[in-house]
Amino acid sequence: MYFPGCALKSTAEDYEKTAIAVAEKLGVELLELERWNCCGVVFNVAADAVMHHIAAVRDLIRAQEMGRKLNDNRLVTICSMCYSTLKRVNQIVKDDPEKLRNINEFMDEEEDYEGNIEVIHLLQVFKDLVGYDKIKEKVSRRMEKIKAAPFYGCALLRPKEVSIDDPEDPKIMEELIEALGAEAVKFPYEIKCCSSYNVIYDRKITEETAAEIQRAAERWGANIIVTTCPLCHYNLNTSKRKNGIPTIYFTELMAYAFGLEETLSPETLKIFNKILEEI
Amino acid sequence: MGEHVKNVKMVKIYIMGKEYEVPEGLTIMKAMEYAGYRFIRGIGCRGGFCGACSTIYRMKNDYRLYTGLACQTTVQDGMYLVQIPFTPAEKPKYNVDELKPTGTTILSIFPEIARCVACNACTKACPQNLQVMDAIQAIKRGDLAKAAELCFDCISCGLCTIRCPAEIIHYHAFQLVRRLYGKYIAKKAKHLEERVKEILQGKYDEELEKLAKMTIDEWKKLYEERDIEK
Numbered sequence: 280m281y282f283p284g285c286a287l288k289s290t291a292e293d294y295e296k297t298a299i300a301v302a303e304k305l306g307v308e309l310l311e312l313e314r315w316n317c318c319g320v321v322f323n324v325a326a327d328a329v330m331h332h333i334a335a336v337r338d339l340i341r342a343q344e345m346g347r348k349l350n351d352n353r354l355v356t357i358c359s360m361c362y363s364t365l366k367r368v369n370q371i372v373k374d375d376p377e378k379l380r381n382i383n384e385f386m387d388e389e390e391d392y393e394g395n396i397e398v399i400h401l402l403q404v405f406k407d408l409v410g411y412d413k414i415k416e417k418v419s420r421r422m423e424k425i426k427a428a429p430f431y432g433c434a435l436l437r438p439k440e441v442s443i444d445d446p447e448d449p450k451i452m453e454e455l456i457e458a459l460g461a462e463a464v465k466f467p468y469e470i471k472c473c474s475s476y477n478v479i480y481d482r483k484i485t486e487e488t489a490a491e492i493q494r495a496a497e498r499w500g501a502n503i504i505v506t507t508c509p510l511c512h513y514n515l516n517t518s519k520r521k522n523g524i525p526t527i528y529f530t531e532l533m534a535y536a537f538g539l540e541e542t543l544s545p546e547t548l549k550i551f552n553k554i555l556e557e558i
Numbered sequence: 559m560g561e562h563v564k565n566v567k568m569v570k571i572y573i574m575g576k577e578y579e580v581p582e583g584l585t586i587m588k589a590m591e592y593a594g595y596r597f598i599r600g601i602g603c604r605g606g607f608c609g610a611c612s613t614i615y616r617m618k619n620d621y622r623l624y625t626g627l628a629c630q631t632t633v634q635d636g637m638y639l640v641q642i643p644f645t646p647a648e649k650p651k652y653n654v655d656e657l658k659p660t661g662t663t664i665l666s667i668f669p670e671i672a673r674c675v676a677c678n679a680c681t682k683a684c685p686q687n688l689q690v691m692d693a694i695q696a697i698k699r700g701d702l703a704k705a706a707e708l709c710f711d712c713i714s715c716g717l718c719t720i721r722c723p724a725e726i727i728h729y730h731a732f733q734l735v736r737r738l739y740g741k742y743i744a745k746k747a748k749h750l751e752e753r754v755k756e757i758l759q760g761k762y763d764e765e766l767e768k769l770a771k772m773t774i775d776e777w778k779k780l781y782e783e784r785d786i787e788k
């Protein structure tokens with residue numbers, strides 16, 4: 280089962296398309312939840328307000344209902360923010376039965392959430408369930424000219440209780456990039472915040488942060504940045520620098536490596552072609 | 559009370575806190591009229607279509623706040639009720655010809671939609687039994703076709719809107735969804751286009767003029783003798 284989230288259905292359609300395509304190539308079927316609502320998004324989780332956990336728990340109930348039919352309790356998320364929100368709320372209600380009871384009672388029109396859903400990120404599916412050896416086998420293109428800097432941002436790593444990897448020194452994307460035959464460029468800003476929702480209040484902040492991150496990645500020798508988050512993707516691509524290196528989704532890099540060009544947007548293809556021409 | 563209600567069982571209801579005994583089986587609307595209220599606002603079709611007669615009520619020994627249409631809901635013993643003839647909300651102005659049929663368009667006019675916490679209070683309030691929350695969520699993710707389908711039967715009663723903790727104005731937003739859907743997304747109905755053309759060409763002018771000159775009695779006769787589709 281997978282939870283797409285709003286961004287993948289609107290501004291980040293390429294992300295969803297390539298995610299489904301590369302998963303399929305690796306023998307993983309991502310089944311969209313039959314019914315779902317917006318997860319409620321990260322900043323709600325910060326407040327200890329039950330009202331703001333309802334959205335996520337409702338999605339976990341939808342996963343519970345569908346999971347029963349499929350006999351599978353794993354809910355895969357693709358967007359970093361949805362991962363973080365669902366994972367954290369899941370954790371909170373599992374650790375606090377009193378809170379879970381309140382929420383279940385409030386949502387008396389739904390079945391109770393039993394706390395059995397496991398929220399995972401697509402990167403974990405590729406690493407733990409598929410394995411990088413199998414990923415290597417599917418690569419059909421020479422990738423060594425692509426020097427990709429993994430950018431994790433916040434949501435996948437912080438707080439550490441829900442981190443998909445070592446929160447200070449993550450390797451999961453780096454290893455994936457290498458498995459694809461590209462060069463992984465680890466750079467010091469890989470776990471920096473892209474400045475997130477500041478884009479709504481003050482564009483200057485995000486434009487400057489993005490420029491800083493791009494500059495660092497370039498200095499370490501990257502020609503592309505790879506991300507898991509639609510908001511990082513947006514912010515990094517609206518840097519105040521005109522000719523900064525582009526940011527793409529990790530699934531787009533995979534789709535390119537697997538020869539699934541038909542799933543890539545013309546703009547992303549252009550990015551890859553440009554890198555190959557330049558060198 | 560009148561002779562005719564002698565053998566009818568009476569129930570006790572509270573209209574805005576005041577106790578009345580009214581015959582069992584009446585709708586809230588008729589019960590209020592029976593109790594002496596005269597409707598000026600908060601009434602329209604009396605048939606469950608116009609959405610003017612929104613009512614909220616509680617029952618004895620029940621914490622829940624219920625919602626309903628006064629013209630469709632029958633009174634029950636121990637009902638505390640009040641009508642909500644209008645849900646205050648500004649009607650935003652836009653020109654549908656200049657809009658793009660996207661979720662972002664709707665969010666820019668109704669930014670509160672982004673605040674939906676998925677509490678489902680709207681769905682529970684809807685007297686039309688619509689999946690109101692799912693419709694709002696469909697807008698949020700830009701699926702206007704789904705949203706339009708889910709809110710197709712909305713009668714703009716405003717009960718969801720008054721219950722929403724995110725202060726979303728569902729009924730105005732839904733109207734915009736259906737307008738955008740109808741104009742840009744739905745398949746064009748060919749027969750409709752042809753009929754509009756016929757009308758513009760004056761095909762029905764003569765008949766209309768004839769109707770306009772008829773007397774009330776002729777109208778009534780015509781109405782009674784009309785063909786009824788089976």
Ligand code: SF4
Nearest residue numbers: 684712713715716718
């Ligand atoms: S969607 Fe809201 S306004 Fe429309 S009928 Fe239902 S409760 Fe009334």
Ligand code: SF4
Nearest residue numbers: 674675677678680722
């Ligand atoms: S009542 Fe408002 S906040 Fe709650 S689900 Fe409906 S639209 Fe969302």
Ligand code: FES
Nearest residue numbers: 603604608609629
């Ligand atoms: S009077 Fe029109 S819906 Fe009740």
